[in-house]
Amino acid sequence: MHLLNADLHSHSNVSDGTLSPQALAQRAHAQGVELWALTDHDELGGLAAARETALDLGMGFLTGCEISVSFAGETVHVVGLGFDAGNAALAAGLAGIRSGRRERARRMGEALAAAGIPGAFEGALRHVGNPDLVSRTHFARWLVEAGHFAETHEVFRHYLASGKPGHVPHDWARLGDAVRWITEAGGVAVIAHPARYRFSPSAEYALFSEFVAHGGRGVEVVTGSHTAAEQLQYADTALEFGLLASRGSDFHSPAESRVDLGTLPDLPGRLTPVWGALAARVQRA
The missing domain is CATH 3.20.20.140 (Metal-dependent hydrolases)
Incomplete structure (x- = not known):
């Protein structure tokens, strides 16, 4: 079948x-x-x-x-x-x-800067195809691109998952x-x-x-x-x-x-x- x-x-x-x-x-x-x-x-x-x-x-x-x-x-x-x-x-x-996503992304950038990683919001925007949809994945791609991690899954584990320094609840x-x-x-x-x-x-x-x-x-x-x-x-x-x-x-x-x-x-x-x-x-x- x-x-x-x-x-x-x-x-x-x-x-x-x-x-x-x-x-x-x-x-x-x-x-x-x-x-x-x-x-x-x-x-x-x-x-x-x-x-x-x-x-x-x-x-x-x-x-x-x-x-x-x-x-x-x-x-x-x-x-x-x-x-x-x-x-x-x-x-x-x-x-x-969608209207809440960009402000959340700005706060994520601020949280990552406070954790010692400045420029993340601007970096994430370089990976965005739709300006209304800035997501954690875009931050993860920039952090890999910038050499902080080898792959996006590591970024989530260390910085973007719930309870981690770059996570912003919404x-x-x-x-x-x-x-x-x-x-x-x-x-x-x-x-x-x-x-x-x-x-x-x-x-x-x-x-x-x-x-x-x-x-x-x-x-x-x-x-x-x-x-x-x-x-x-x-x-x-x-x-x-x-x-x-x-x-x-x-x-x-x-x-x-x-x-x-x-x-x-x-x-x-x-x-x-x-x-x-x-x-x-x-x-x-």
Whole structure:
């Protein structure tokens, strides 16, 4: 039986990836992806170019974005798939999230200067493709470029993760608002890479319970940051909460990402893929 090579989580330089939407679509196609979604952080600006290139190449395409959410003291990401990209409420909600990013980035630059690394804000801006979306990843790239670290993952561990000198907390969207924006725009809301969050079992149960109560319908089971054991764990979570299962590399950059587009293992066969529920929303040439 042919298993669909779907990659429903990736980032372009419209948020914190390094490739243009067009180049990202071309790379996905070259890697054998058959159904692809661009899911830039809190931003829809790359979707039109991504869609045009994907359809020209013969790939199926789903609209996507990754919304930043604050929940129980952690930043959680909710992926939206298959929504109407022209929905006004969704666009307004994402614009509200983006509006706080630049000030947060200035404060991160000040915090890094206080820790002995001046010029980080200006350096991060050199890596930004969208001035409304300055992220921790852009700071990490500059710190590598400036010779402070060998790779971006080290920067996060030492300076940018929660509790580290360059981390600046921020209030993102509420979980219920993010799910509502996606679902009212006709899409499906998916909890991204759940193993990355530092929740206790009870807090994680609360996250999934509230997510479902708000109308969330999916969870990423197979993703670039999940180990084989974590894939099995969140397959069980999907079954426990009656959630659709998603698959996405979370690809950002050829030089940085652990997993390339289209190269993830298949979803476990006992799960219901999210793309089945989105069949009517898949765009094709």
